[in-house]
Amino acid sequence: MSSMTTTFADLTTIGVGGPISSFIEPADDDELIDSIRRADGGRIPLAVIGGGSNILVADEPFDGVVLRDARRGVSIVDGGSTGSGGNRVRIKAQAGCVWDDLVDATVSRGWHGIEGLSGIPGTVGASVVQNIGAYGQEVATSVRSVRVWDRAALVVRDIEASRMGFGYRTSMLKHSMYQAPGVPDRRFFPTPRFVVLAVEFELFRTGYATVGYGQLAKALGVEVGAEMEPARVRTAVLSIRGAKGMLEDARRYNLAAMRGMRAQSGLAAALSHQKGLDEESLADRHSCGSFFVNPVLPLRRGATLPPEAPRFEAVLPDGSPGVKTSAAWLIEHSGFARGFRVTPQARASLSTRHTLALTNRGGATAEDVAVLARTVAAGVLSTFKVDLMPEPVIVGVDVP
Ligand SMILES: Cc1cc2nc3c(=O)[nH]c(=O)nc-3n(C[C@H](O)[C@H](O)[C@H](O)COP(=O)(O)OP(=O)(O)OC[C@H]3O[C@@H](n4cnc5c(N)ncnc54)[C@H](O)[C@@H]3O)c2cc1C
Structure with a gap:
């Protein structure tokens, strides 16, 4: 593939971002590690990407190496007959495996543990x-x-x-690319200090999946806590996500830069499910998912929100109790409706199905998306005095 012509617009779900000096897809461990070592040793900017579904990159040329892991193998480490109590199965997936292909493969065997994460774009x-x-x-x-x-x-x-520092939409890997919240560590950014090579999962081999979320339970016509086959949960999750535009546009895997990434069966199913959607509905899928994280505020600060604002128990980064509120609620109640655009001609808008997704309606630039993000964040700040923090990794773009 010609590295000269590949752009971040080709490689990301939101479809924006400038040309890349060098795009490589190592297919084995040695080549992968050598490529990272060479870039780091030469102090060449390095971006390791997966599905490009959580990254917003500037329109200017990226003068560095973009690496996408082409290793997509999945193997069974322990099939459940020994060591893990019979009901567990341990599997190892290489980093380049498309996340939803993994979910599909495990659910189709009746295994559960990750079925609720069906349809999330990106890689393992x-x-x-x-x-x-x-x-x-x-x-x-x-x-x-x-x-x-x-x-x-x-x-x-x-x-x-236990040493991964997992928290709400974070891990010590994510922290490792920042010096402080929102301040990139130039040695590593926009990729963590630790590049993932493979992940070992432990899933349940037998039994039923538990429905652990109100909206999902409602869609399935059951109570929270109900148990059922993981495949039923997967089908319901995919359908809720589809209705909210929170699936990626599967047509992107037909682009030259994306070809071969998804398992054929997964791609065929995703394409058939979105058949018949009009271009506006598909444009709702051209996003980075939720653009802002749900703010976690100190208890005192949370108490000053209007009584009707959603509130959930949460823990602040320093370990003290806090309150999590809904970024979508704050945005809507600051006067930004679904489909909001900064100007009628703007090429970026809020999704018409979900206020938290910033979308490319066709031909948007990173700057168009940034203008929209800054406008929304400024509106929320002036209405509720709450700073919204972006969820995606933001590279070379002034947001917010
Ligand atoms: C429509 C839509 C819906 C979404 N819904 C959800 C949701 O429900 N829940 C949720 O949590 N997220 C959601 N997301 C966000 C996104 O799908 C996830 O964050 C996903 O894990 C990103 O994977 P990726 O491979 O696309 O990462 P990329 O965007 O390619 O990269 C993101 C970051 O991860 C780093 N990275 C990538 N691969 C590696 C690696 N091998 N080792 C180390 N670092 C690496 C990159 O350097 C970058 O810093 C959604 C996104 C979209 C577009």
């Missing part, structure tokens, strides 16, 4: 960077260990889940 490697979560599940619960390349110590390490 990135799933542990921000501890993906949805519908009452977080990947952290099913991770046993993570194999990484440590770019500082120049060694391969196996990190136990």
Whole structure:
């Protein structure tokens, strides 16, 4: 593939971002680690990416190396007959494996533990960077260990889940690319110090999945806590996500730069499910998912929010109790409706189905998205005095 012509717009779900000097896809461990070592040794900017679904990159050329892991193998480490109590299965997935292909493969065997995370775009490697979560599940619960390349110590390490620093949409991997919240560590950013090579998961081999989330329970017509086949949960999650535009546009895997990433069966199913959607509905999928994290505020600060604002118990970074509120609620109640655009001609807008997703309606630039993000964040700040923090990794763009 010609590295000269690949752009971040080709490689990201939101479809924005400038041209890349060197795009490489190593297909084995040695080549992968050598490429990282060469870039780091030469102080060349390095971005390791997966599905490009949690990253917003500037329109200017990226004068460095963009590396996408082409290793997508999944193997069974312990099939459940020994060592793990019979009901558990341990599997190892290489970092480049598309997340939803892994979920599909495990659910189709009747295994459960990650079925609630169906349809989240991206790869296995990135799933542990921000501890993906949805519908009452977080990947952290099913991770046993993570194999990484440590770019500082120049060694391969196996990190136990208990040492991963998993939290709400974060991990010590994510922290390792920042000096302080929002302040990139130039030695590593926009990629963690620890590049994920593989993840070992422990799933349940037998029994039923538990429905752990109100909206999902409602869609399934059951109570929270009900148990059922993991495949039923997966189907319901995919349908809720589809209705909210919170699935990626599967047509992107037909682009030259994306071809071969998804398992054929997964891609065929995703394409058939989105058949018949009009271009506006598909544009709702051209996003980075939720653009802002739900703010976690000190208790005193939380008490000053309007009584009707959603509130959930949470813990602040320093370990003290806090209150989590909903970024979507704050945005809506600051006067930004679904579909909001800064001007009628703007090429970026809030999704027409979900206020938390910033979308590319066709031909948007990173700056168009940034203008929208800054406008929304400024509106929330002036209405509620709450700073919204972006969820995606922001590279070279002034947000917010
Ligand atoms: C429509 C949509 C819906 C979404 N819904 C959810 C949701 O429900 N829950 C949720 O948690 N997230 C959600 N997301 C966000 C996103 O899918 C996840 O964060 C995902 O894990 C990102 O994976 P990726 O491979 O695309 O990462 P990328 O965007 O490619 O990279 C993100 C970051 O991870 C780093 N990274 C990538 N691969 C590696 C690796 N091998 N080792 C170390 N670092 C690496 C990159 O350097 C970068 O810093 C959604 C996104 C979209 C577009």
